[in-house]
Amino acid sequence: MYREDFINDDEIFQLLENGKKSDEAEIKEIIAKSLSKTRLEPEETAKLLQVEDEKLLEDIFEAARKIKQDIYGDRIVFFAPLYIGNKCINNCLYCGFRRSNNSIVRKTLTKEELKEQVRILENKGHKRLILVYGEHPDYDAEFIADTMNTVYSTKENKGEIRRVNINAAPLDIEGYKILKKAGIGTFQIFQETYHHKTYEKLHPPTDLKGDYTWRLYGLDRAMEAGIDDVGIGALFGLYNWKFEVMGLLKHTIHLEEKFGVGPHTISFPRIEPAIDTKFYNQTKYRVSDKDFKKIVAILRLSVPYTGMILTARETSQVRREIIPLGISQIDAGSNIGIGGYTLEDHMPEKEQFQLGDNRSLDEVINEMNDCGFLTSFCTACYRSKRTGKDFMCVAKLGNIQNYCEANGILTFKEYLLDYASTTTKNSGEKLIQRELEKIGEKSLKKKNDIEEKLELIEKGIRDIYL
Structure with a gap:
């Protein structure tokens, strides 16, 4: 369907190489452009990615803090992930849910089990969920829509879920229309890695996920189907982090040029250990805390108006340091095991990866209070048609x-x-x-x-x- 795509690996490499030649004046000019709330061009982001000077890096961090404050203020929006099923027909080398991993207990929540999970989350105070699914014929658009309807209709005491986002395999246009009708918030697809050869190496070509362009254009189809808000992301640790930042920016620009609006959110999770998954210890591209800080700040400067999500993959210490640099959404009190909110326990045999921050929602909110951040569960924009x-x-x-x-x-x-x-x-x-x-x-x-x-x-x- 797509013979060529908008990610040109050679062009990105050349931009990054050219970025090494920038001087202090150029970097300060780019930072000034960011502070005017203007999206950066790829050649400008490439120059920021090559900055090593500590003083210039601090200028970048300070600009990121200011942009976050100017656009998002003190607010931090909270959500929770809810894993619906971990069946998967793909064999991605880095994923705990991969088809060949016999250490994983395969499970799909029944409707009653799903209701129980939702009631537990409502009783903790959550109003926004992201539902997560493996890629499997059982998890088609009709199934996803049915789970969305179950979530929306389940109410406990004063609790209710007001916004349901989805992280699932790419669909065709008709499938996305079904989710639109069911009241989807954001549809989220992570490209995992934007580097073509690495993608091919990590995703067997005979698998559905082995088709790079089908996945890359998955959010195009979502927007063509009428879904206003989409989320992009890359899994950092699969390939060079600077390349992945450029890929995220290129994806943003593609959506802006084609649909008049870029992604609603960007995610940048770092790879974490998973049960019986050797890749974590084998990859040479794991991102240090220092470089992770650069990733977040440079993305904030590059795409000032896009929401940025920091998940509980990260430790509490990392989250404290990173949030002021541009984060607008976080999860808390999360459990990524299938049915995990019932037991409130770490269940590696049912989890895709390990979490770094296992604090309760209340504990994280109390820390946000102490740090001066305003917790928000707001879903008003979506219900007032302030989307896209x-x-x-x-x-x-x-x-x-x-x-x-x-x-x-x-x-x-x-x-x-x-x-x-x-x-x-x-x-x-x-x-x-x-x-x-x-x-x-x-x-x-x-x-x-x-x-x-x-x-x-x-x-x-x-x-x-x-």
């Missing part, structure tokens, strides 16, 4: 915080009243007051409007948003 191009138009005018700041406070208030520990509630209430004071300095009317809605929430009304 409409979302980006609002974001690029600098107006998205007019909605997100207030809605973040309102959803956080729900969490504090319904689910938080005493410690987290106390620190969270103080944080809300600080946020309201900052809002009041800009607009007393807006502060009063939010306070009126907070009073309604205290009286028991839920799901109030702008």
